[in-house]
Amino acid sequence: MKRHAWIWLGLCGLGVCHAATASGVADLTAPDARVRISLDHVQRIGGTERAADGVAQQRYAFQPAPRPQVVVAPASGAWDWSGRGELRLRVQNAMPWAVTLEIAVDGAAAGQRLQASVGVPAGPAQTVVLPLHATSPRAQGMQAGPPMPYDAHGRRILLATTVEGALDLRAVRAITLAMPPPQAAQTLLLGTVDAVPGEATLHEAYAGIVDRYGQYVRGRWPEKIDTDEALRAAVRAAPAGASPAGLDRYGGRLDVQSLDRTGWFHTQKRDGRWHLVTPDGHAFFSLGVNAVITDGGRSYVEGREFMFRDLPPDSGEWAAFYGHDDNRNPEQGASRGIGYNRGRWFDFYAANLYRIDGKDWLAAWRTRTLQRLQAWGFNTLGNWSDDALGRAHRLPYTRSIDIAGDYANVSSGYDYWGRMPDPFDPRFVQATERAVAKASTGVRDDPWLLGYFADNELAWAGSGPQGRWGLALGTLAGDANSPAKQAFIADLKANYRTSAQLAAAWGIALASWDALDATGFAAPAPSETHPAIARDYSAWLRRYAYTYFRTVTQALRRHDLHHLFLGGRFAARTPEAVAACAAYCDVLSFNVYADLPQHGLDLAALRQLDKPVLIGEFAFGSTDRGPFGAGPVAVWNEQQRGEAYAKFVAAAASDPNIVGAHWFDYADQPVTGRVLDGENSHFGLVGITDVPFGGFVEAVRAANQRVDNTEVR
Template sequence: MKTITLFAGAVLGVLSFDSTAADIADLAISSASAKVQLQQVQRIGQVERDAHGTPLQRYAFQPVSQPQIVITSAAGSWNWAGQGALQIQVQNAMPWAVTLEVNVDGAAGQHLRAVVGLPAGPAQALVIPLHATSPRAFGMQAGPPMPFEDRASAVFVATTVEGAIDLAQVREVRLSMPAPQAVQQLLLGKMETSAGDSVLQDAYRNIVDQWGQYTRGHWPEKIDSDAALRSAHAQEQQRLLAQLAERHVLDAYGGRQNIALTRTGWFHTQKANGRWWLVTPDGHAFFSLGINTVTAADTRTYVQGREYMFADLPPDQSPWSAFYGSSDSRDAERGASAGIGANNGRWFDFYAANLYRLDGSNGLPDWRKRTLDRLQAWGFNTLGNWSDDALGKLHRVAYTLPIYINGEFGNVSSGFDYWGRMPDPFDPRFVQAVEHAVANAAASSHDDPWLLGYFADNELAWAGQGPQGRWGLAMGTLCGEARSAAKQAFIATLKKKYGAASKLASAWGITLGDWSALDATNFPAPEPNAAHPAIAEDYSAWLRHYADQYFSVVAAAMHRHDPHHLFLGGRFAVNTPEAVAACAQYCDVISFNVYADLPQHGVDLNAIHKLDKPVLITEFHFGSYDRGPFGKGVVSVWAEEQRGAAYARFVQAAASDPAIVGTHWFEYVDQPVTGRLIDGENSHIGLVGVTDIPFAGFVDAVQKANLGLRY
């Protein structure tokens, strides 16, 4: 830590919160070069000291919109050039976590901003990097929990900092709280700067052990030796044998023998007594309880360029060399990958390495048997998307297959391009790509009765963002280049309806000299508004035409190559009424990835009931951050103990709706602590951890919910 004196023409040094100079009334700091204003913040009592004897002053932040302490330079600005971090000694004096916002302001409106949740407990060094940073820059979507212990002292590093600033002209530091509901007290001590980024890197140093577990955390399933790993699995095997013996009486495919429906020899859908069902080949009602990504090949994480994060990385030599590999960088055009560092080169697969530790060279066959035993014991009957193909071929549970439609065809931006732009279904090359993709997917499974059906693509960008997001795909189509097949198809529909460009211009309230004006790249497509209802009408018609084209092309290819199996839809993450209606027309099932506390809060089921089509929830989960990985998933709970109850509520709510025919959890294995290859996701959302040990309390609750569902 570098301490520098604070005089005119010099750079920042120590600003001590414990000064008692009489000439600065009720201010926290007295210095020849710094002044402090307390805005709705009260200084309380005398100087206190922490366990290390460090002086601290108590401050009470009042319950107003933005109470803050403002520290300004008496000389107008400080020169912090060459400094890497700002450090403040702080202690949360409340029995709960407190949100503190730190702003460092410079010239011309420049500033850096960090928002941290300070936990209750002893004093700690709060470190704010003096540049923009985030866990994404380190290759992961969520950073390690704070604080961490560094040489017997607690250090809280703000791993996310936004903004930019000229460090040669720093004008003030503001410590504030966003609208506290009651008085919040903090103890504040010395503030200083330091050179370099070592503290930020220390936040990520040695965070993963040789088994891929988070080193700084503790939880019941965490192991500390290979012997402990084998012992945990041996104990689980005994439990599995007992659980399998208690399974309910089902047909060979997992259908309910007490609900007899039409027998066709293939999975199909049927509505009976006002309720939709999936039906097994043997003719019994089947509520699909599935898990996505049941595979041993989706847990790789990049190690190249961040070897310091791994405390005991196995050597790149036999037998561990089998679990190393390398990949090209992530797709920088995808929103999911934007800003992700450590995005290429050498990776390591901790999960696969742990399977080797457990089962040796027979790891994969043993894993497959153990995994299917678990799924059946826990009440699951379906392998969800992206699962190991070999598991389905073992014919113990139903399985699904993805259709990946890739190729050199046109695309359209809807404004929400997280996984990429929308495929242009009007491009003849798209039709060719669909034919190729469907033929490949159906080649080995078209006559397999254990196949539930196919998904086409995943989470396509059917809508944009914001209040006008519904119209994003229509507006994006008009904004495209003249050579866009979708754009020309849209223009053709407008010409057919309006005839003259002047009529379109009048209906939309725009200036349009002639039809050729629409060909312009980045044509300023108008947003729908109340004064010109024709815009929304035309956009809606186009969205339906676009979705009809996409789903009809895929459905036709599927029926040619596999007339037996179900078309399970496109796994909507964002959607429009037009896209859902088109899916209902051409697909056997409408599939939604629903990240909400209940299905009813993520899907407009009233609209679905009017369409009279079955629905499959193809992704949902509940995560927490107390089992290793730092992320809590899309929908989180406070602690591991709450995940099971959340699962039970969700699945029972789904089973209670007459249109919903199943739920698929995302996903089987926890994501790597340091992030998966594709986008750096690193959440605790699995049924098992990186050591392939199930999270016992959670899976017990899942099993109870699955076996006790009421329809």
Template sequence: MKYVALFAVLLLSLSSLDGAATEVADLAATSADAQIRLQQVQRIGQVEHDAHSTPLGRYAFQPGNQPQIVIAPTNGVWNGSGQGVLQVQVQNAMPWALTLVIDIDSGNAGQRLHAVAGLPAGPAQTLVVPLRATSPRAFGMQAGPPMPFDDRGHAVFVATTVEGAIDATQVHAVRLSMPAPQATQQLLLGKVDITADDTALQDAYRGIVDQWGQYTRGHWPEKVDSDAALRSAHAQESRLLQAQLSERRGLDAYGGRQDITLTRTGWFHTEKANGRWWLVTPEGHAFFSLGVNAVTSHDTRTYVQGREFMFVDLPPDQLPWSTFYGSSDSRDAERGASAGIGGNHGRWFDFYAANLYRVDGAEWLSAWRKRTLGRMQAWGFNTLGNWSDDALGKLHRVAYTLPIYIDGDFGNVSSGFDYWGRMPDPFDPRFAQAVERAVTNATASSRDDPWLLGYFADNELAWAGQGPQGRWGLAMGTLHGEARSAAKQAFIAVLQKKYGTAAKLADAWGIALADWSALNATNFPAPEPNEAHPAIAEDYSAWLRRYADQYFTLVAAAIHRHDPHHLFLGGRFAVNTPEAVASCAKYCDVISFNVYADLPQHGVDLDAAHKLDKPVLITEFHFGSDDRGPFGKGVVSVWNEAQRGEAYARFVQAAANDPAIVGTHWFEYVDQPVTGRLLDGENSHIGLVGITDISFGGFVDAVRKANLGVDH
């Protein structure tokens, strides 16, 4: 067994350190103060030094499941009471990024803090691990700033995500490991400090946004450093757009293909011709919907209250900038998307709208609408997707869609996947009343507008749960709910009609059920389907279909009653079940899916859609990278900006090649704020344009080429 120093005995209470760093060990030296077990790790060579003359020891992590360095106290346990951070001098000695896992074990119940650091190749840096659980969500955003960052000439890598918990008075071991390297990987490790001062974590987020809403520590072609540069970039693009708009040919007024003539009705509708589904324009031409979601000027607000330290030169809350300040509250205990998000209420600032003002002055909104519609057409888009500015559609330059939000004081059911909230209970009479109100309001001003493509109802409802048995989540959640639940009472009535007695149901399901009142109890432990009792899956499947039928038939009837002209475009499935999709196919004109995958065929069961013989609309997809400011890379990420365009072209052409797919809608128009949007802290680079409203030229060029070249 080889021993090298990692930790000296840690008997000092952190509360006595008064914020000063205290050297714990030096990994370039040897000591008996702490013992180390090297598991598939070797110490190599003599002491080395980095550019700052810091001594470092070289360690080789061998191929294996999880080579690791396990550090334990020589005597007893370490007492690290209080809070603080662990600091390690480290250098990735390989020409590629390495993943280092840091685990701290404590207590008698297997307590552990867990952090992962993706160490880039390059010079030595200080790795900082907070000794408490934290995450970017606690700072109000879903993805944290890239690491390392420069702190007065020194590279600092803060583990912004730390999971778990420890008893700081009973630290048993620290583990440094790599997950399953395929070849030997080398790290240089040096001095280890511990401090009660955890300002490094806040420093990781300090001053990360400039006055234009851009990430301060990054550089990219579209970034501006003055208002003059901002206006110059817009003027240059304006000239290009005029040239591109003059190239539009072969399309009818609505963007339909004049070379494919179908039935003319005066309204958008669906039609199947020669084995292929189409959307059809009011003039009777084939229309493949190329859309963009959230084409709006007010979806980029970010909270500043309580996070002022993150912003550099934040505009003063006085005219003209006070126009772009406001306040709201995004706290929602029942919405999983909001879980753990800090800085989620109070004063916000809208950098995007402020930049539009910088470009066009007091008339910025009308100028933005004109410019945006010009972009849509020049870039080959023909549809305004969900959540877009209502006024854009009314200008009648591209087709538009409208959402129907069904809100109200009606019951709900948990499917186990409540990211956007629990499922509405369509069996509650108050739900039907809410549908009537919502549809009445949504159709009032658009029912006679031929430019309206159609309506969506809700978005990404929780039709299924999570895990291998997720398909049955809504059925199990219905039975698990409160006795007063209308859905639960309806499900029990179905089971009573089928089985007659509780004993027959108990036998079919293989459960103990003394009488029907036991099933009616709140928190009834609904059984998971299993091979020994196929009746469970059969009954759950029938209920899922009935649930979906109840929802879709109510919404469809209301839409067609108030607006007989326009399409019901479905519910924008994120999670779904075969039963819900089949019900949507029966009652909706189009089945809509939000698909986050490299290709639509990898995110949707298109074979099932073909059997249902119904058109499919892909209502969300995107590809993100982290080289244009915002920290997140979206749901589906690529390595860099150039690959975003390549991925877009592949996806859209693959969609157009499928005879059931009638369009694709990109999510979304503008990049999300660096510090996270109000709703849930999302902060990804997934836009066509940035926070300055400057388009991402290379990506947009690839998008335009793909849109104009779509081949069916």
């Protein structure tokens, strides 16, 4: 076979013939001189075939190559697709596995391209639909889109839910169908291509996808319910199991001796292993769950009511489950590009709790949830959990110090949850004092309190290969009134007698110290030829982090002398920030999204800091229980979620520095995205209906029990 081949094909699509200058239709089974097909490492095999529905198709084998592709173009000029909204392509995967198909539409002007990637499953023929404009699930208000293909009145539709780029539809010059480099030939059967008016498929893909209980309509799974009676029966029939034995009242192990009894949770190192220790003096490996709350099922409905079936009225008994929110942080990267991100929301989870238990649903949920968590082998209420659960004194709990206020900030270039607080601003010190006072109110003398976290996943580092230095670069890019910037410049003046000396050390032009005051100052990236840059940046990152953690620690000790400071729940981080946390905090906390703790943390480096480590978040998701997302660490199905959980907690408990691991989170996120940022993943121990995922929680219970029985002593 030659590397390139040319085929002339006709212009009949979806049973309708067009002139060559109309919508750019091509029939990949029938020759016609008005359309040109280029085959690059693709072989056309045999003659026309008929699918089960009688539609004509042609086999194309994509050969092993860097990028095998089929390019469809007009024989001359360009297509005018004005008024067209969707590109439709008839495809059937002839392989027994899913095949990735990359689709691109190029305009006549340079840089004009729309592109998308879809996974074409094995099985019957389907219509792949590419919206002719950029779109994504985020534009629909959620981070992950509905599974594809779906059945639309007997037709299998595979919508490209994420399309990137831009295109002038008045001049379209080519359609490219390609694959990532295959290891062996992959065969697709291709039929008609057409560009059609409107966006009916995009709307239809999201229309009516959520039922009255907040469940995905098109999916089926064992825990799915369809009536109020079935909902109540499923929740009440779910066995909780017995609470673990052989533990003290806080969940500490009675068989681990010789630890101090202080009346408060504390840390202690014995025989080379760090322990959390209960107030009664027993070893405690913290197995926790985050966000054990009732308000996590809120999802915006305003403007996208078409997505929801049978929403209850926002009056009468259901009014309590509606709300309104217009507050959005424009600097929060997590919400960037999220549509339908304000206005009226509905809380599916709380509404289901009302369906289960009536007007006393909150008290019933608290009783049931505490019983479940204890029976499933958990011993800690993790971050963002209902305060009333902690006050019940059945499980130790944590508190979050949420520092908010009108103080200066700095961009590290990552800014997922917003810009970094400026700890050199006196207003930050005041905000910290207020936040600590609020967090410690009513709990500073409670022995059931494990400790406090400060903030969550701050942007200590930027993105990319120079991400470590993001906070230093962002500080110098700030305006002249930035307290952090002035502190950094003061440090540089102390280290270099003149601006000329700094310029020489950094290899830059710097007319005077005043030049550093410029907003947007482009500081140099560290390089081997100018090692002073990295040294100076590292010193600044260290001072920044020490200032932050010292401020929080001092405020905490003014308000609470007894309880642990559990650190800052690191995600993006630098060595300087972690070392500063170790200097001031009792425990280093990290949110670890990896298959094993050892693959998400440099535990050898952490051992040098000689501080216990708590994993503040970990999770495994799949897409077989309703929500569309599986999170950062996806597994194939519910069974693998349980297996992954067991491996993770066993690996955590086996490390002498790790003293706990907290699962994220208690209940599944809404199908259409939570109000915070559109996350819509299947992370839950229970569904949006409060029905436990039976196989998963049994695997969790068994894994937690093994940790209690085998922790290194």
